[in-house]
Amino acid sequence: MENVGNVRVRYAPSPTGPQHLGGIRTALFNYLFAKKNGGTFVFRSEDTDQSRFVPGAEDYITDSLRWAGITVDEGLNVGGPYGPYRQSERKELYREYAMQLITSGHAYYAFDTSEDLEAMRTRMTAQGNPSPAYDHITRQYMQNSLALPKDEVEKRLAAGDPYVIRIMMPRNEEVKFNDIVRGWVVFNTNQLDDKVLFKSDGMPTYHLANVVDDHLMHITHVIRGEEWLPSAPTHVMLYRAFGWEDTMPQFAHLPLVLKPEGNGKLSKRDGDRLGFPIYTLDWENPLTGEKISGLAERGFLPEAYTNFLALLGWHPGGDTEVMDPDALLEAFSLERVGKSGARFDPEKAKWINQQHLKMKSDKELAALLEPVLTRMGITSDAEYVERVCGLMKERAVFVPDLYEQGKYFFSDTFDYDSKTIAKKWKKDRANLFENLTERINLLQVCKSAELEQLVHAFMEEHELKMGDVMPMLRIALTGTLQGPPVYDVMEVLGKEKSVTRLQNGWKVFNQMI
RNA sequence: GGCCCGUUCGUCUAACGGUUAGGACGUAAGAUUUUCAUUCUUGAAAUAGGGGUUCGAUUCCCCUACGGGCUACCA
Structure with a gap:
């Protein structure tokens, strides 16, 4: 590959709370792809929605990555040549780019209030349109710089009326891109709406910010969840509008991580319902006091975590499924990522952890058990703990089992x-x-x-x-x-x-x- | 509803037109073990349905069904 050494990928979560294992899996795939190609793994915080910002979330995600052994090469808390890596700190940048699009005729001002939009939707729904959209037809009848007289627009702007900037989606154009996991995906711009690029609070939306940043940060591959597939054509149109299409990153939309039983993608509440953590670390929401439990505290091993996370939507092809981080890296490729959603199976996750636990030496296990014992108020000779671990490890799935199932060694x-x-x-x-x-x-x-x-x-x-x-x-x-x-x-x-x-x-x- | 994506054992998946459709988790039976666990052996278990294309379809195309995602001044 001629690209070797130039690969740059990013993991760019929104700090709205802790990321469950689906998010960490996305980070892992990015990381593995970067490492595999001698590239750079960038970590960026997409905090453009200040109303959803949760203090501590960024640190939580950073800690989760660190615990899982996913090392960040460049980005938040690490630094790098294309910072800052927090979008709120790049705020002014996006306005310039949005203005550039207005100047070039690819975007326009819209003054519609939320009441206006609501009215438009109810009117269209009443007329039998099941999915009202602000599109090339609707925009003719709305309060925007395309429909309003020029002097009126200037007056409103001068008066400081709140506005957003919307992309002007062209009529009847084909947008297609070659997704690494899905192949060619085709859309028609008639089905796309004029997405808001720049909000009235002065912040960009995800659509604008991710395109601008990915371009400025020289991202070569965008590896993200399938839920982004429908907005990908909008992003492609943005690259086109900016004239960046020739350096547009390649897309890879990962299959979703689904609930273990029933339907739908894995979500927040599933962890407690299953009695099996779906988050990496313990967390308490500082705003609501809500608590969630983490796999790390449960006694999961980081290398088992990345192992089974990797198996969610990816498969090495051979008969070997239990892999340490080196083997995982060796085996990984985006080409072997599947297309269909992967159901999260706690049973298999347990089994994988058990396999990794068994591979550890007695000494390593004793070191891992130490904090558990300390928490229980037990102080014990290190060599003794080692010998206990040696006897118990065939029977343990999680680290604390070593103690739980052998309490009589300590009391x-x-x-x-x-x-x-x-x-x-x-x-x-x-x-x-x-x-x-x-x-x-x-x-x-x-x-x-x-x-x-x-x-x-x-x-x-x-x-x-x-x-x-x-x-x-x-x-x-x-x-x-x-x-x-x-x-x-x-x-x-x-x-x-x-x-x-x-x-x-x-x-x-x-x-x- | 619209748009997009998907569909191989219960679950995760392998098989880049030709296999008795393979493996793993789980499950059943058995062996080993003082017990539990581990380990080993064996078993049950799948190409959603219908049309094509082809000498030959799990594999390519179309339709249907089902599942999922998106459909915000959220990401």
Whole structure:
């Protein structure tokens, strides 16, 4: 590819709140495409709607990207040659470009109030037009610089009447572009309306701002969600109007991320409904106090996150789906992005996290578990935590499971599985178990293999079956029937603690039945 | 309603005109395991429907159905 090194893509969210995983997926695809082509990943804040601005949202998105390992090369908080990267700070720029379009006859002033627009819509609806639009026909009857006498327009402008600037969509022109994931997409300008480019509050709309900025920032590929497809022709027309068509970026409209069940694209509320976070990090809306929970805090691994995010709408083609970030980068290509919406599957996401968890070393897991333990008020020897992780990792899906499913490694008090005790504990065998416990206590090396040997010999000697002994040992040691091999548990617990728990267990068991 | 996009197992998907339509998640059965989990084996499970084009369509074209997106001085 001759383009290598010149690729520039951008992730340009609107800071109206936290971005759920669909947004991060868009960022990821941009990032992977940039890295893959030796290009630059730009991060820009599209905060042109001040009424929807939510404080903290920009930082939240920045933190989400950082946590997911998506590094920004240029943009907000990073800087770069084409800043500022916050659109509100580029405000004056857009006015100039809007004026340029007015001068060249590609745009016009419109003075219609929201009441005027409302009236127009109800009138047209009443006339049987189901989708009223401010288009090449409607504009003839509205309060704009095309329909009004010239002196009236100048008077209104001079008087400081509020106005917007609209694109003048030409009649009956074909607009087509070659979308990287969808192929040729064709529209006719007759179906396009005269979108507002510049608002009466002095801010540009998305349409103007994204085109101007993408041009000025030398963006080569616009990779965004499919919800933008219908406005893409307007953007193409804008490039044409500015005379930038020859350097217009290539478009790639990504399939949408859909709800796990039912229909529609994934939305804000789905997370709580599913009991599975769809946001990256915990967040509390400073305006409303509303809280959402994040995958990171839930114990999701960043590399698992990007792995399954990548699989939402993209597929490597082969049989390998579990990939670390390097493998993901190696395998990624826009050509392999599918066209149809991808349903978010929490079950598969869990499985992928489990796979990544299993690939980690005991030491890495211990480090990840540390904050969880600290939060629980537990301080434990690092090496001990490592050994616990080694035993628990086959059973864990999320990091906290390492602790949740093995609490007995960190506390001497726990509930006993009374149902099994009632069923299996024989009072007349109590002294046998006490005897076994003593033998264990006499052991010089309290290792898994030695313990196994000892217990087996004991069982043979007293004609006891595995089922008679093992569950009892397990419950006395951990309280539950589930868990790692008993001998391993004892080895990690250590002889002293194991013996104490066993002795205590027999006592309690006798009282329980 | 209009415009646009889409449609392979329940879900994510592979198969760039010729395959017994493959894999993964989930699911069912079994093996291993003192238990749980892991692991392994096996099974069930799909080309939306109808027309074309072609020697041959999952694949190309058209229609229908269904799904989705957009339809703001929001992005």
